[in-house]
Amino acid sequence: MTYLRLLQHRAADGARSVILAQGDAAHVLPGVTSVRELALRAIDEGKTLSQVAKDCGEGAAIDIAAELAAGTIIAPVDHEDPAHLLMTGTGLTHLGSAEGRNKMHQAAASGENVTDSMRMFLEGLEGGKPAAGTEGQQPEWFYKGDGSQLVGPGETLTMPAFAKDGGEEPELAGIYIIGNDGQPYRLGLALANEFSDHVTERHNYLWLAHSKLREAALGPELLIGDVPEKIEGMSKILRDGEVLWEKPFLSGEGNMSHSFANLEHHHFKYALFRRPGDLHVHFFGTATLSCTDGIETREGDVFEISAAPFTLPVSNPLARDAAGEAVTTVKVL
Template identity: 70%
Template sequence: MLRLLQHRAPSGERRVIAVTDAATGFVRGATDTLGLASEATARGTTLAEVVAAAGLEGSVDPAEELAAGRLLAPIDHPDTAHLALTGTGLTHLGSAEGRDKMHKAAAAGDTLTDSMRMFLEGLEGGKPTPGAVGQQPEWFYKGDGTHVVGPGAPLTIPAFAQDGGEEPELAGVYLIAPDGTPRRIGFCLANEFSDHVTERHNYLWLAHSKLRQAALGPELLVGDLPADVRGTSRIRRDGAVLWEKPFLTGETNMSHSIANLEHHHFKYALFRRAGDVHVHFFGTATLSFSDGVRTQPGDSFEIEAAPFTLPLRNPLIAAEPEPVAVTSL
């Protein structure tokens, strides 16, 4: 199993760390994950084969580099406008429960909320047979590469936001090949940071609630994702654990297959523009907000899950108000 991590030395020099079953080291000549993925695409080979051909050099301990603050998000793009952050919701078994609590006020009597209807449709048709098209999921846009936050970096609550809550998830990372084919680079841990108070006020504000930063874990897992992924999400306040809960992901615990979620994202030609990078969040069923937790600046999020060996930790801060004025030309 291959893992890739992006490293930046105090001098500013960037390199890529590769962790294989046999060795850990810097990929010779590589400065970023995108460059390696682009080379694999150009050669018509796999990322693992490109890394093996380049070879590894030096000695490095990823855990030590993470603790020292020298690991970046596992993917980025030199032109942030060409990296898209998107996601799908109501994709996990049990994921409708928290959403339904938020939206129940919109339902009368025994009428199902829109969220519950969408969840049930996904449960019935979200895992089609290979080659078939299944039920489309809820979809949302989070931003471009400027919204990517790396391990250890702060997640920022905008001054206009009503909440800043965690969503422990997995994300798929993709590069669009020159012929428009989406190529999956790998998977990473993620905190799909959202404003749940805004969403709860009116589910039609979901789009507003998702336009936030998102944190990506340090490791990019190249290859197949285990079907059953189990982890822990926690919040610390003043050094003590405020809230902690296990979370489940991977296809065993999902109402949609990853292939179905990928199809319904990349079916749009807009998302198959050559050279673009996509980070797509697959959803979660575990939120501290559903348990009545309200985060505040100074809190710290922690997400960990095997097969990833390193955690994703991010402190929470608040932004200063930014005046917005529209003027005529």
Template identity: 65%
Template structure:
């Protein structure tokens, strides 16, 4: 089962569920996935049971509604976006090429060292701690972009590149326990030229918006996720490539990535929403593509029924002056 959030023609929010028939039906009385998940946690049952208890109503015509991100929070500061890199088999190749250009010797780059740590220790036995992954802060709910909405690159950016991947979506229970409520397709939009300039600028390169959705997949992620990432320019496909995810294609287990995020107490504040991007090994940037305003990113993968599409836009910028009080 998957869940969608939408706003109808009257401006009212709703939640729809897609079952095996892939037909979206309104979840009776539900206006947000977060509230539905909170109710399930409070009642001590899973999200599918919460949907069944609420019941399903009319079919939702997706052409007549505005799709929202499949998770959000009334206070964007309590929706935290983070991610991990170098987590997928093959993900070190592009990063290693970026950083090797700055090195005169043949010694392994820090990126390759980090990747190999994951290969050797990223899938520990249950109950044990595995290798610590690369981790980054992406932003808060203000950075979360809905399907169909523009991904806005700041004017000072050097690049506006897609990163097709899977994101885990979490809600922290009242006792501080992180609860995974599902998975979503994601475009972890980044500035790869800035990152290539110096790997210590990785933190800067990640402070960009990101898109997820349209669906929240409830339950477990398949061991292997096979999808397609493409860039459409002026109505024609400019670039297209398959991408792989799921633990069968990863150097880390999901449990290990989740542990190394939620081990920090500040990420276990009751009521907070977390969207955590698990990484990718597929980038158009690695194939020499330079995106431009108006390009459309399209990401699709089974078991998600609907693709994630967003258009590149550019923001304006002038130097920021701080005013003394």
């Protein structure tokens, strides 16, 4: 089966366009400058995103791999006002994800010494895929930032000067828009590197919130329409052009302890997250981390995450913010 993907393109002169890709073929959608614009059109016309994209007709054919290499492919979703794009996520959602977390915490996961992480994972395993129309177990939830923290294809993932670590998290991200009536719509799925500070989290799991306030990267393609139940990919770290570490990862609902619907309910049940016109990038979690294999990343490393049916990877180098670590002070007015 060939899947439909949307990409956003920005030419050297700043002109923007949207690309529809299927298999190895791709073409520009005439008269469309952003995925958000196309999504709002689909809502207004009562059509799916796939239908409205096909209705646009076919513009010039385009080689998406060549455009990615040229640096003209940007993140597959964005908002002209970054404050109206929210990045959030859920953890302990994948089969096997508790193993890595407990390894990080170096705590027992049996009998009376079950960790909070393992307890949450087991509750999700039991109640994370409820019957349609019923509410399941709520997951771990975290906030990452707004659109100013979104990193596009090939761009640098920058950890703060005070960070203890900059580590990859190969994931799927759900991309959403809120209609004028407050109804959330899922546009599709993107391949993502959720990027966190695992050393900070390992010190004390109550610092999870601090460890997640970081940038995050999306791959070039937004997978729309039907999506596979199971997705298999590869997560790599390159150092000086050589593979330092690599490991396969699994995602998609068939490899998760929660359904997308349950994770979506527990995010969008808050009216705060149903503000008309807003975009949401929601990271669905992972069970594969290099830090659990003892890898310590350093500046200059390159994270590369790939998975079919996405045809292009998420690839981003790591850097540290050059700003000093002076104490931030607040002035009294």
